Amino acid sequence: MHNDDDDRSAAKTVLASADGLRFVPRHHSVWAEKHRPKTIPECILPSALKAPLLNYVANGGGPHLLLVGPPGVGKSTVARAISNELRWHTLIVNGSLHASMNAMRGDISEFVTETPMFFYEPRHRCVVFDEADQMKPAVQVATHGWLEDYDWGCTFVFTTNHPDKIGAPIKSRCLRLDFDYETEPARSEMYEGFRKRLRQILTAEQVECSDRIIEDRLRRYWPDFRQVLNQLQMKVT
Ligand SMILES: Nc1ncnc2c1ncn2[C@@H]1O[C@H](COP(=O)(O)OP(=O)(O)OP(=O)(O)O)[C@@H](O)[C@H]1O
Ligand SMILES: [Mg+2]
Numbered sequence: 001m002h003n004d005d006d007d008r009s010a011a012k013t014v015l016a017s018a019d020g021l022r023f024v025p026r027h028h029s030v031w032a033e034k035h036r037p038k039t040i041p042e043c044i045l046p047s048a049l050k051a052p053l054l055n056y057v058a059n060g061g062g063p064h065l066l067l068v069g070p071p072g073v074g075k076s077t078v079a080r081a082i083s084n085e086l087r088w089h090t091l092i093v094n095g096s097l098h099a100s101m102n103a104m105r106g107d108i109s110e111f112v113t114e115t116p117m118f119f120y121e122p123r124h125r126c127v128v129f130d131e132a133d134q135m136k137p138a139v140q141v142a143t144h145g146w147l148e149d150y151d152w153g154c155t156f157v158f159t160t161n162h163p164d165k166i167g168a169p170i171k172s173r174c175l176r177l178d179f180d181y182e183t184e185p186a187r188s189e190m191y192e193g194f195r196k197r198l199r200q201i202l203t204a205e206q207v208e209c210s211d212r213i214i215e216d217r218l219r220r221y222w223p224d225f226r227q228v229l230n231q232l233q234m235k236v237t
Contacts, residue, residue, distance in 0.1 A: 013080065013090040014111075016098040021091070021107055032072075032229040035201050040081050043074055044193035044225075046186035049177060053078060057085050061124070064147055064156040066132075066171060068163045069179025072226030075159040079128045088126040088155065096134030104142045112146055112154050125154040132158035133165035140167045147173040181223045194218060194225055198232065207236045 014021045028034040037043045040053045056062045061082075067075040076092075083090040091111045093099050099108070112127060129135065129143075147156055147170070158174060160166055181190040195214065202209050213235060221227040 013083065013092065016091060016093040016103060016107055021111070030230070031201060031205070031233045032226045035204070035229070036077050037074075037081055039085050040078065043078055043081055044190065044197050045074065045078075045179075046181065046189045048186065049179065052177065053082070057082060061086055061088075061155055063175040064151070064173055065158070066163070066166065066174035066176045067157065067159045067179065068161075068176060070161055070223060072224030072228075073179040073181065074225070075179055076128070076130055079126075079130075079157040079159060082157070083126040083128070083155075086124070086126075088124045090126040090128060092128045092130060094134075095129050095131040099129060099132075099135045099139050101136075101139060101142065104139055112150055123153070125150075126157065127154060128157045128159065130159050131161075132170075133160045133162040137167060140170055144169050144173070190223065191218065194228070197225075198228070201229070202232075202236070205237075209236050 040050070040057055043050070043053075045053065065079070065082075067078060069075055080090070080092075082088075091108065093103070093108060108127065112125065115123075132140075143156065146154065156174070158166065158170060163171070163176075181187055195218065198214055198218070209232065213232070217228050217231050217235075221231060
């Protein structure tokens with residue numbers, strides 16, 4: 001396994017890639033990655049969504065999760081923030097690229113079922129299936145047994161833009177949380193939250209940007225905060 005990170009006592013987050021597992025790089029230049037919140041309190045979320053997530057972390061976890069919403073609204077960020085706060089040993093799998101039947105029988109299965117080798121390794125595991133709608137039906141079925149058998153030792157988080165493509169058995173075994181920012185008061189809360197967050201990021205990056213440009217990018221790319229950040233970075237750097 002390739003290691004970008006020498007802090008061996010910390011909980012690890014690994015990515016499934018074509019040539020096996022590798023650690024998630026810690027250093028980023030793209031703002032959207034560099035300023036990805038690391039905890040739930042740091043995430044900008046409507047209070048109706050933030051409250052259950054804060055509870056989830058305060059309780060040390062809970063049911064498997066299905067995080068639903070359009071691109072760039074914070075689903076993967078929330079999945080990583082939970083596992084980071086709870087210091088779970090985490091595997092991130094891209095549903096379209098790496099969730100093949102072979103991977104399910106190989107690296108992913110090993111990750112779910114293996115017991116930690118060293119005392120400093122966190123015992124609880126978490127597998128995040130990003131873009132879970134891209135997982136073929138047979139691959140989705142392969143997770144059903146794990147969802148039931150390993151709930152005490154491994155939490156599964158599925159993120160998706162297309163909940164209709166997630167099979168009913170997965171839906172039934174997960175707590176579904178919708179990242180819907182369109183209805184009030186969520187929309188106003190998020191607008192205000194994103195605006196403040198942008199100001200913090202611009203200050204941290206020590207760049208000037210007018211309120212007019214911030215408002216324009218927020219409106220134009222709403223609710224995709226990743227795209228807002230990408231567009232602002234291109235504009236001001
Ligand atoms: N709710 C949020 N609070 C704070 N930052 C956010 C939020 N949503 C998105 N971002 C920013 O946008 C980036 C992309 O967000 P994220 O990867 O969580 O999107 P996503 O919902 O998983 O999208 P996709 O469906 O495309 O995978 C984050 O790294 C972060 O910088
Ligand atoms: Mg995502």
